[in-house]
Amino acid sequence: xxxxxxxxxxxxxxxxxxxxxAQTQMSVEQLADFIRxxxxxxxxxxxxxxxxxxxxQLNEKLTDKTIIDLQAxxxxxxxxxxxxxxxxxxxxMKPPAHDATSSPATAGEQSAESVGAAPQAPAVPxxxxxxxxxxxxxxxxxxxxxxxxxPNFFCVEVTRQYVDPNxxxxxxxxxxxxxxxxxxxxxxxxNVYSVNGKLVDTTMEQLKSGSTSTxxxxxxxxxxxxxxxxxxxxxDHWAKLRGRVMAVxxxxxxTPQGSFEISSGDGxxxxxxxxxxxxxxxxDPSTGEIDRIRMEAANIPKSFPISSTSEVLDYEMVxxxxxxxxxxxTAKLFMKGGRESTKNEIEFRAYRKFEADTFIKYDLxxxxxxxxxxxxxxxxxxxxxxxxxxxxxxxxxxxxRKPSPFVLPRTEDLPPPPPR
Numbered sequence: 001x002x003x004x005x006x007x008x009x010x011x012x013x014x015x016x017x018x019x020x021x022a023q024t025q026m027s028v029e030q031l032a033d034f035i036r037x038x039x040x041x042x043x044x045x046x047x048x049x050x051x052x053x054x055x056x057q058l059n060e061k062l063t064d065k066t067i068i069d070l071q072a073x074x075x076x077x078x079x080x081x082x083x084x085x086x087x088x089x090x091x092x093m094k095p096p097a098h099d100a101t102s103s104p105a106t107a108g109e110q111s112a113e114s115v116g117a118a119p120q121a122p123a124v125p126x127x128x129x130x131x132x133x134x135x136x137x138x139x140x141x142x143x144x145x146x147x148x149x150x151p152n153f154f155c156v157e158v159t160r161q162y163v164d165p166n167x168x169x170x171x172x173x174x175x176x177x178x179x180x181x182x183x184x185x186x187x188x189x190x191n192v193y194s195v196n197g198k199l200v201d202t203t204m205e206q207l208k209s210g211s212t213s214t215x216x217x218x219x220x221x222x223x224x225x226x227x228x229x230x231x232x233x234x235x236d237h238w239a240k241l242r243g244r245v246m247a248v249x250x251x252x253x254x255t256p257q258g259s260f261e262i263s264s265g266d267g268x269x270x271x272x273x274x275x276x277x278x279x280x281x282x283x284d285p286s287t288g289e290i291d292r293i294r295m296e297a298a299n300i301p302k303s304f305p306i307s308s309t310s311e312v313l314d315y316e317m318v319x320x321x322x323x324x325x326x327x328x329x330t331a332k333l334f335m336k337g338g339r340e341s342t343k344n345e346i347e348f349r350a351y352r353k354f355e356a357d358t359f360i361k362y363d364l365x366x367x368x369x370x371x372x373x374x375x376x377x378x379x380x381x382x383x384x385x386x387x388x389x390x391x392x393x394x395x396x397x398x399x400x401r402k403p404s405p406f407v408l409p410r411t412e413d414l415p416p417p418p419p420r
Contacts, residue, residue: 028060029100031086032070033379039074040236040250040280043296046076053082061095062087069101100381124238124382127247127285132235135247138288139281143225146290147218150327152184152354153320158347160371167339174342179204181217184354188217197367217328220293220313223253224281230255236280238382241292242316245382247285252278254298262297264305264337275300279310282379289326291315309335321353330372347372 026034031053038049067075067083075083127135157179162171178194190204224231236248254276263272275297282292296310316329333344 028096032100046078050078050082058090061090061093066101135285139283142288154182155351156349157181160345162343164341229253240380240382246282249281306337318351320351
């Protein structure tokens with residue numbers, strides 16, 4: 001995995017998504033997901049999370065119940081104060097259609113706004129230690145065999161760049177890059193053919209504008225799951241992603257084999273460094289199919305120009321020549337150096353089979369397609385009784401999803417909350 005930053009335009013990217021969500025409209029459910037993700041990663045202080053919350057703009061009312069639930073789940077005092085300020089700002093807004101959170105602290109309570117609404121299901125408990133081991137092994141097997149399922153293909157990578165020169169979390173559009181990405185016999189190749197709507201012929205490494213990344217198709221997954229990486233995995237939580245139940249594990253890699261490269265500057269001033277990484281892996285609990293990897297750089301030396309970097313990579317089923325394969329859908333890259341921050345919103349479009357003359361026949365339209373809807377990458381809590389929709393694993397046959405016997409515990413089967 002290689003991340004590059006041009007010296008005039010530093011990028012910051014927090015795996016938690018603080019910079020991504022700041023100054024944007026979001027729902028109470030998205031706010032709760034953001035805070036829970038921050039608490040799970042343990043990478044930012046209560047003060048830093050609170051600063052991110054203060055810059056969030058909600059489009060619906062934040063209730064006391066939600067604040068109490070998030071506090072019960074680990075939100076610190078500064079974050080709670082920032083949430084209360086948001087509550088006051090949204091007091092006149094319409095409340096959410098349903099509660100976005102639950103905890104023993106508010107078990108059995110109903111806010112005035114939620115009367116008549118369906119009760120919020122309690123959080124689903126983690127699987128047993130034996131089941132966690134079984135799920136994790138399925139994920140490792142899937143990652144090890146991932147490239148065996150892939151055809152040789154081409155696609156269009158759309159990169160929308162944004163920059164915040166003053167660290168005020170006010171991003172402005174910095175341009176759009178279109179590249180042909182080829183995957184052939186396990187190797188990734190990137191060729192940039194459009195910059196800001198103008199046809200060009202160059203490479204990612206030769207671009208001198210903003211930040212770029214390569215390695216989304218397999219390099220990132222390999223760095224996490226290769227045996228020589230000696231990755232440490234721990235259970236994190238259940239989640240729903242694109243309507244499917246996901247088992248989420250946190251991970252940490254601190255070996256040369258599992259590190260990734262960050263570069264800064266250009267020419268004589270260019271600097272390179274390999275660093276450790278940590279993050280989250282979202283996968284189907286029955287088959288191990290990986291649908292999301294959240295990665296954040298760890299232990300970056302203070303002397304290096306880039307102070308933070310992270311990426312969120314989503315996979316989805318795509319069709320190539322009438323067959324279905326799980327391939328990258330979107331990626332969000334964040335980096336920071338000095339006061340300047342950037343983010344890249346990346347999409348992978350127009351997958352097609354690799355052929356000898358594909359390079360010539362590929363439609364070089366310099367204009368970027370419209371962005372994908374946010375619903376394609378939104379995470380939501382998993383609830384009891386939901387059934388997974390996994391993928392049959394029978395390489396080299398293409399995967400096909402079908403109903404699975406793996407079912408999360410039903411709400412009525414969960415233990416009652418402790419007495420208040």
